[in-house]
Amino acid sequence: MQRGFQVTTRRRRSITIKDVARYAGVSTATVSRVLNGSSPVKDELVERVQHAVTTLGYHPNAAARSLKTRKANAIGILVPDISNPYFMQIIKGIEDVMALDYSLLMASSDEDSKKEKKLLNVLSEDRIDCLVLATAGGNDEVIRAIDEKGIPVVLIDRLPESLANTMDSVVEDNFWSAYELAQSMIKLEIESLGIIHGPMSASTAYQRASGCMSAIRQHGSKLTVREYFGDFTLESGERAVEHFLQGEAPEAIIAMNNLMAVGAISELIKRGFVIGKDIMLGSYGAIENHLLFDSSLRYVEQEPRTLGKLAGKVVQRRLEDRHAEAVSHVVKQQLGVTFK
Amino acid sequence: MQRGFQVTTRRRRSITIKDVARYAGVSTATVSRVLNGSSPVKDELVERVQHAVTTLGYHPNAAARSLKTRKANAIGILVPDISNPYFMQIIKGIEDVMALDYSLLMASSDEDSKKEKKLLNVLSEDRIDCLVLATAGGNDEVIRAIDEKGIPVVLIDRLPESLANTMDSVVEDNFWSAYELAQSMIKLEIESLGIIHGPMSASTAYQRASGCMSAIRQHGSKLTVREYFGDFTLESGERAVEHFLQGEAPEAIIAMNNLMAVGAISELIKRGFVIGKDIMLGSYGAIENHLLFDSSLRYVEQEPRTLGKLAGKVVQRRLEDRHAEAVSHVVKQQLGVTFK
DNA sequence: CTGAAAGCGCTTACAG
DNA sequence: CTGAAAGCGCTTACAG
Numbered sequence: 196m197q198r199g200f201q202v203t204t205r206r207r208r209s210i211t212i213k214d215v216a217r218y219a220g221v222s223t224a225t226v227s228r229v230l231n232g233s234s235p236v237k238d239e240l241v242e243r244v245q246h247a248v249t250t251l252g253y254h255p256n257a258a259a260r261s262l263k264t265r266k267a268n269a270i271g272i273l274v275p276d277i278s279n280p281y282f283m284q285i286i287k288g289i290e291d292v293m294a295l296d297y298s299l300l301m302a303s304s305d306e307d308s309k310k311e312k313k314l315l316n317v318l319s320e321d322r323i324d325c326l327v328l329a330t331a332g333g334n335d336e337v338i339r340a341i342d343e344k345g346i347p348v349v350l351i352d353r354l355p356e357s358l359a360n361t362m363d364s365v366v367e368d369n370f371w372s373a374y375e376l377a378q379s380m381i382k383l384e385i386e387s388l389g390i391i392h393g394p395m396s397a398s399t400a401y402q403r404a405s406g407c408m409s410a411i412r413q414h415g416s417k418l419t420v421r422e423y424f425g426d427f428t429l430e431s432g433e434r435a436v437e438h439f440l441q442g443e444a445p446e447a448i449i450a451m452n453n454l455m456a457v458g459a460i461s462e463l464i465k466r467g468f469v470i471g472k473d474i475m476l477g478s479y480g481a482i483e484n485h486l487l488f489d490s491s492l493r494y495v496e497q498e499p500r501t502l503g504k505l506a507g508k509v510v511q512r513r514l515e516d517r518h519a520e521a522v523s524h525v526v527k528q529q530l531g532v533t534f535k
Numbered sequence: 536m537q538r539g540f541q542v543t544t545r546r547r548r549s550i551t552i553k554d555v556a557r558y559a560g561v562s563t564a565t566v567s568r569v570l571n572g573s574s575p576v577k578d579e580l581v582e583r584v585q586h587a588v589t590t591l592g593y594h595p596n597a598a599a600r601s602l603k604t605r606k607a608n609a610i611g612i613l614v615p616d617i618s619n620p621y622f623m624q625i626i627k628g629i630e631d632v633m634a635l636d637y638s639l640l641m642a643s644s645d646e647d648s649k650k651e652k653k654l655l656n657v658l659s660e661d662r663i664d665c666l667v668l669a670t671a672g673g674n675d676e677v678i679r680a681i682d683e684k685g686i687p688v689v690l691i692d693r694l695p696e697s698l699a700n701t702m703d704s705v706v707e708d709n710f711w712s713a714y715e716l717a718q719s720m721i722k723l724e725i726e727s728l729g730i731i732h733g734p735m736s737a738s739t740a741y742q743r744a745s746g747c748m749s750a751i752r753q754h755g756s757k758l759t760v761r762e763y764f765g766d767f768t769l770e771s772g773e774r775a776v777e778h779f780l781q782g783e784a785p786e787a788i789i790a791m792n793n794l795m796a797v798g799a800i801s802e803l804i805k806r807g808f809v810i811g812k813d814i815m816l817g818s819y820g821a822i823e824n825h826l827l828f829d830s831s832l833r834y835v836e837q838e839p840r841t842l843g844k845l846a847g848k849v850v851q852r853r854l855e856d857r858h859a860e861a862v863s864h865v866v867k868q869q870l871g872v873t874f875k
Numbered sequence: 876c877t878g879a880a881a882g883c884g885c886t887t888a889c890a891g
Numbered sequence: 892c893t894g895a896a897a898g899c900g901c902t903t904a905c906a907g
Contacts (some may be wrong), residue, residue, distance in 0.1 A: 302630075457824055
């Protein structure tokens with residue numbers, strides 16, 4: 196004869212709504228109503244249910260709820276580089292706004308279209324109610340499919356042409372900010388300029404390049420320009436400087452994002468250059484702790500956290516009304532300077 | 536008479552496994568087998584199913600799968616401050632290891648026990664298969680409950696005494712690293728020292744304080760020590776310096792984490808101090824881009840990304856065998872110096 | 876190798 | 892205000 200000895204295993208069968216209902220002497224429907232406040236329940240039953248919930252230590256099962264309600268209570272965030280402080284601050288901004296209402300599912304594509312595609316596929320398994328995406332490029336069709344399947348997409352930072360206008364977006368004014376940055380460098384009366392571009396597959400890199408070149412063209416004149424095509428990584432900033440220094444050093448360098456600027460600066464310092472004296476530097480995007488070092492530096496102030504908060508607001512609006520018209524926010528940037 | 540005109544709405548009913556089965560002329564069981572490779576299926580049917588999947592654009596529903604399999608295919612990461620580069624790098628390290636097999640659900644407690652508790656409750660709704668946690672403190676019971684409920688917890692960075700030994704953990708050797716940092720500062724033959732502590736509710740802050748004070752005690756002698764109790768934020772580093780400078784400036788300051796060090800340094804610079812000359816600085820943890828500025832600085836090298844990778848490995852091991860014995864990893868740190 | 880059917884834990888019309 | 896019951900989209904013994 197068998198006895199129901201129960202060995203305490205690490206995972207015992209979890210407590211379900213049924214257990215709560217039985218303990219409280221009500222139906223599962225009533226438990227559900229109390230838990231969600233979805234319709235009125237007599238005070239006495241409410242109390243019995245609440246008591247049962249706490250004594251049994253019941254936690255609803257998110258998967259079961261999602262399956263019924265078709266809401267994941269989570270939003271996805273997919274960025275090219277989760278460890279770049281710029282995207283980090285955007286994420287923080289989104290978190291500020293979405294607070295405790297939604298869980299944040301995060302992933303990093305490492306600027307790799309293939310990896311991004313895989314991640315997009317995982318995220319499209321109805322795990323999220325909305326996707327905030329800074330795309331690495333090359334996945335426009337997949338992105339459109341996700342949006343049409345019913346998971347609204349909010350594009351941030353990067354805005355592929357083919358997707359503009361059909362989805363919400365929050366981006367920077369890349370063209371003008373780069374234009375102004377270049378202009379402010381040119382005003383220093385330099386005669387030679389090195390430009391470190393980002394990958395042209397990223398819309399930001401392309402637009403910044405356009406703005407920068409436009410300022411140069413408008414300037415007319417005798418400016419020697421050399422270009423290096425990097426990939427937004429710190430290492431490519433270092434390589435760019437190596438490249439430039441194979442010839443005569445330019446009087447100024449502009450890096451089209453923060454990481455490449457850090458790479459360029461550290462390579463220049465290693466080679467004995469004093470930034471702001473031997474060579475001028477412009478960066479699209481501020482550099483972490485730049486206030487601590489005394490190099491003179493011109494940079495575009497991006498305020499990613501503000502951008503993230505705005506993106507969060509856009510998500511909320513979209514969640515409230517999935518048929519609302521798509522909005523496009525273009526955030527303006529300021530030019531900043533650190534002085535020696 | 537009504538006609539079934541179908542307006543194209545943004546969310547049409549999604550494609551389910553049933554649709555695929557019907558299209559391919561097989562049972563849903565067969566579709567599932569093909570998708571998961573869980574048992575052999577005749578080649579011809581495999582092809583028909585695959586064809587159906589791609590032409591219909593089918594994506595499995597994660598909630599339904601989770602409900603059946605009781606696996607969320609996600610791991611949770613809860614840290615005190617998601618925008619601190621230290622935790623950021625830990626997260627990146629975990630991501631390096633867990634790759635595409637698991638989604639990462641991330642949250643930030645902002646060093647707030649109450650907020651942490653709420654987040655822990657959300658995460659315990661069976662949304663994750665494992666939780667990586669750097670706790671803000673004060674939630675030991677909730678954490679234990681989650682672990683016992685069947686969601687294994689891997690503690691990182693912070694290790695509350697009451698939880699040690701029952702759960703996996705990956706932490707630093709806070710006591711000795713702080714000891715050595717303090718010792719290296721004392722060796723500079725200073726006569727006065729300011730210490731900026733973290734919040735004593737965090738085990739790291741407590742252990743670092745112990746290590747630091749132990750080095751000072753062992754030194755014996757005529758060292759004037761002043762302490763300030765901060766909360767690991769940049770602002771509290773600034774306030775600490777303000778506080779110290781109300782009296783005579785100490786010859787050296789030790790900040791017990793990176794953010795407070797940044798705050799202290801920036802406040803000191805603002806007041807005209809030259810770090811490494813007018814005042815010596817020690818930091819538990821490196822400072823972003825510290826190679827770019829020429830202050831002399833002693834710091835504990837934390838290598839958070841390595842710690843994150845190790846944590847990822849521990850998670851994998853735990854996922855393979857939930858009954859394996861709990862492991863405690865203590866990662867050793869190096870002392871680093873930047874020279875003027 | 877394949878299919879019919881049960882069931883994971885919820886929510887929500889429906890009937891009272 | 893309450894409960895019995897259907898069903899969300901999967902997976903997996905079970906029987907063949």
